[in-house]
Amino acid sequence: MLNLDGLNLAGTKLDSTIVRAVAGLGDGPLTEAGLVRHVHPLFSRTLERGRRTGEIYLANHSLGRPLDMMATDVARALDAWYAGQDEAWGPWFDEMQAYRAAIAQLIGCSRWDCVVPKTAAGQGLRAVLNALPWRGSKPVVLTTAGEFDSIDFILRTYAQRGEIQLRWVPVRETAHGGASLPTIDPQEVIERIRTAHAPRLVVVSQVAFATGQVVEGMSAIVREAHARGAMVMIDTYHSAGVMPVRFDACGADFAVGGNYKYTRGGPGACWLCVHPRHLTEVGSEAQPELRTLDTGWFAKRDTFRYERPEHPLLSGGGDAWLESTPAVLPFFQARSGLHLTLALGVERLRAYSLEQQGVLRDALAARGVQVVPRPLETGGAFLLLRSERAQELCAELKRAGVNVDARGAFVRLCPDILTTRAEMEEAAGRIAGCLEASEKADRAGAARR
Numbered sequence: 001m002l003n004l005d006g007l008n009l010a011g012t013k014l015d016s017t018i019v020r021a022v023a024g025l026g027d028g029p030l031t032e033a034g035l036v037r038h039v040h041p042l043f044s045r046t047l048e049r050g051r052r053t054g055e056i057y058l059a060n061h062s063l064g065r066p067l068d069m070m071a072t073d074v075a076r077a078l079d080a081w082y083a084g085q086d087e088a089w090g091p092w093f094d095e096m097q098a099y100r101a102a103i104a105q106l107i108g109c110s111r112w113d114c115v116v117p118k119t120a121a122g123q124g125l126r127a128v129l130n131a132l133p134w135r136g137s138k139p140v141v142l143t144t145a146g147e148f149d150s151i152d153f154i155l156r157t158y159a160q161r162g163e164i165q166l167r168w169v170p171v172r173e174t175a176h177g178g179a180s181l182p183t184i185d186p187q188e189v190i191e192r193i194r195t196a197h198a199p200r201l202v203v204v205s206q207v208a209f210a211t212g213q214v215v216e217g218m219s220a221i222v223r224e225a226h227a228r229g230a231m232v233m234i235d236t237y238h239s240a241g242v243m244p245v246r247f248d249a250c251g252a253d254f255a256v257g258g259n260y261k262y263t264r265g266g267p268g269a270c271w272l273c274v275h276p277r278h279l280t281e282v283g284s285e286a287q288p289e290l291r292t293l294d295t296g297w298f299a300k301r302d303t304f305r306y307e308r309p310e311h312p313l314l315s316g317g318g319d320a321w322l323e324s325t326p327a328v329l330p331f332f333q334a335r336s337g338l339h340l341t342l343a344l345g346v347e348r349l350r351a352y353s354l355e356q357q358g359v360l361r362d363a364l365a366a367r368g369v370q371v372v373p374r375p376l377e378t379g380g381a382f383l384l385l386r387s388e389r390a391q392e393l394c395a396e397l398k399r400a401g402v403n404v405d406a407r408g409a410f411v412r413l414c415p416d417i418l419t420t421r422a423e424m425e426e427a428a429g430r431i432a433g434c435l436e437a438s439e440k441a442d443r444a445g446a447a448r449r
């Protein structure tokens with residue numbers, strides 16, 4: 001059933017329409033004029049919404065905007081089912097393998113089979129937790145207080161159930177590139193690895209979801225963890241598609257991530273990446289030392305031979321981490337956004353994102369609004385606006401036609417390749433207007449009291 005013939009798994013064969021559009025940009029840095037001319041036409045549906053409503057979308061760090069092709073890709077998956085009935089499994093599985101190859105390329109992992117499709121990052125974390133061996137006592141897991149809620153909640157639940165002992169690295173208000181921000185200190189992570197009673201797993205984000213802090217020195221964290229017998233899982237949800245992840249080079253044991261933000265793939269298209277050191281070779285009959293309880297018949301050595309040896313035999317390579325019958329539509333849903341990201345290149349996207357963040361920061365400053373003043377390279381893809389009433393401000397901005405969101409005391413502002421300078425100037429004006437109106441209301445309230 002699984003037909004890999006004709007698939008180039010070493011490098012993803014990118015969609016020809018996307019390749020043609022991106023070729024129009026040339027090899028140099030991305031420019032707004034080039035993007036508007038060659039790439040924006042791939043997004044007519046989402047851009048039409050902006051034109052109709054007048055809303056400026058700066059929530060690209062939350063839910064990325066899809067290409068028109070996303071809908072036709074999903075329809076293609078369904079057409080294969082109508083037309084081919086059970087023959088649809090052929091194209092469905094081909095797309096799953098292409099998805100794995102595309103993610104491997106995106107995150108700098110040399111083996112496509114290391115990528116294990118998941119429907120959520122949290123599902124990837126659970127697969128790793130359910131692989132941790134007990135060595136006399138329950139495994140110690142070290143994490144930071146700056147992890148995303150899903151990761152945090154799962155870890156606390158495992159601790160509450162007595163499955164793990166949880167140890168924390170606090171997030172401290174620290175001068176971070178010139179601004180005071182709640183910060184994960186990589187040096188403190190390293191020190192906690194030394195003192196946290198032999199952690200078995202360290203879980204840390206490459207870019208913090210609330211502040212966008214790029215957690216520097218991941219390789220040093222991994223080196224320290226390995227020296228002490230711990231494995232490391234990095235959360236790349238805010239780095240994959242934003243900046244080079246360099247999974248192989250950083251040496252982490254696992255990475256989790258997903259496509260509904262920067263790679264425009266919608267919910268359900270997530271993944272766990274397992275370092276080859278924990279895998280046998282593809283096709284090998286040897287059994288890996290590390291195996292997870294989150295398993296199913298797609299992880300079996302030969303799924304479709306229906307053999308049932310007393311001791312389950314795992315497939316070679318990363319397939320040993322597959323589970324039951326996979327959800328196939330997310331592979332089609334994620335395809336166009338991934339292909340566009342790979343065609344544009346993450347380095348070029350990063351450079352363009354930094355340029356855009358600079359433009360938006362300056363447009364705000366020209367109207368008297370200061371974003372958190374940190375060097376742009378120390379953050380991910382979004383700017384931060386500090387506000388004691390961040391949630392209310394978001395609602396006011398939404399009413400004023402600027403779509404943003406907030407975490408804690410920070411409003412997050414994320415332009416992307418669809419955002420024009422004119423939109424950023426307009427957004428800056430609307431933001432300044434909202435802040436002024438709310439300050440006036442505060443002053444009037446204070447005068448009445």
Ligand SMILES: Cc1ncc(COP(=O)(O)O)c(C=O)c1O
Pocket residue numbers: 119120121122123147148150151205208209235237238258270
């Ligand atoms: C850093 C980070 N990790 C994970 C997730 C999503 O987790 P899950 O896929 O388990 O819902 C998000 C979503 O915003 C995130 O920002």
